[in-house]
Amino acid sequence: MPQLEASPALDFQSEAYKDAYSRINAIVIEGELEANDNYKKLAEYLSEHKDELIKLARMENRHMKGFQACGKNLNVTPDMEFAKQFFAQLHDNFKQAWDEGKVVTCLLIQSLIIETFAIAAYNIYIPVADDFARKITEGVVKDEYMHLNFGEEWLKANFETAKAELEEANRQNLPLVWQMLNQVATDASVLGMEKDALVEDFMITYGEALGNIGFTSREVMRLSAQGLAM
Ligand code: Y39
Ligand code: FE
Ligand code: FE
Numbered sequence: 464m465p466q467l468e469a470s471p472a473l474d475f476q477s478e479a480y481k482d483a484y485s486r487i488n489a490i491v492i493e494g495e496l497e498a499n500d501n502y503k504k505l506a507e508y509l510s511e512h513k514d515e516l517i518k519l520a521r522m523e524n525r526h527m528k529g530f531q532a533c534g535k536n537l538n539v540t541p542d543m544e545f546a547k548q549f550f551a552q553l554h555d556n557f558k559q560a561w562d563e564g565k566v567v568t569c570l571l572i573q574s575l576i577i578e579t580f581a582i583a584a585y586n587i588y589i590p591v592a593d594d595f596a597r598k599i600t601e602g603v604v605k606d607e608y609m610h611l612n613f614g615e616e617w618l619k620a621n622f623e624t625a626k627a628e629l630e631e632a633n634r635q636n637l638p639l640v641w642q643m644l645n646q647v648a649t650d651a652s653v654l655g656m657e658k659d660a661l662v663e664d665f666m667i668t669y670g671e672a673l674g675n676i677g678f679t680s681r682e683v684m685r686l687s688a689q690g691l692a693m
């Protein structure tokens with residue numbers, strides 16, 4: 464169920480909250496850092512969109528700094544080692560696709576899957592965040608919709624040639640997202656973010672994106688549930 468209001472019992476200074484925050488905050492910081500890197504790489508491939516992609520990369524760098532400030536504000540040290548592990552498989556898949564010149568796969572991983580993951584996480588976090596982090600996250604999530612839109616527009620314009628690679632890339636990468644979500648579901652719930660709400664937001668945004676790109680409703684259902692094991 465979507466969360467309608469903040470749960471009343473969050474104590475942002477409790478040890479339990481700060482411990483969970485040290486991992487979730489690190490994931491977000493690492494994610495923003497890797498997103499910055501991914502957009503710089505995409506700018507090399509898609510030279511006709513180079514300036515725009517460099518702008519997106521800079522936004523990711525700003526997001527990272529914003530979330531680092533959120534951790535400092537709560538006196539939390541982010542567990543960056545955990546976060547690197549958390550992203551390792553998705554990171555390797557992006558790198559392999561990049562090495563093979565598979566720009567469609569790179570776009571699916573970063574601009575569709577990772578952006579949608581960010582949008583779901585930030586939307587669900589905003590109502591339960593501390594005041595400082597809420598303001599930062601509200602600014603960030605607007606940018607993430609722009610990043611998702613970049614991927615949608617490019618893939619829509621190239622749908623016929625991209626379709627088969629998108630399906631294969633979805634099959635290889637979407638199951639990782641559900642695994643990643645399961646790994647942090649307990650920590651997320653300590654912050655007031657429920658797994659059901661995260662999954663629901665992810666499915667809505669990802670499904671809409673696939674539809675905008677050109678997949679039929681039937682294809683959207685099949686693709687977005689790939690690897691989903693609740
Ligand atoms: O494009 C972006 O800015 C994405 C990199 C940021 C990734 C955010 C990943 C969020 C996962 C958090 C999981 C919390 C339950
Ligand atoms: Fe970002
Ligand atoms: Fe790397």
Ligand code: FE
Nearest residue numbers: 498578607610
């Ligand atoms: Fe982004």
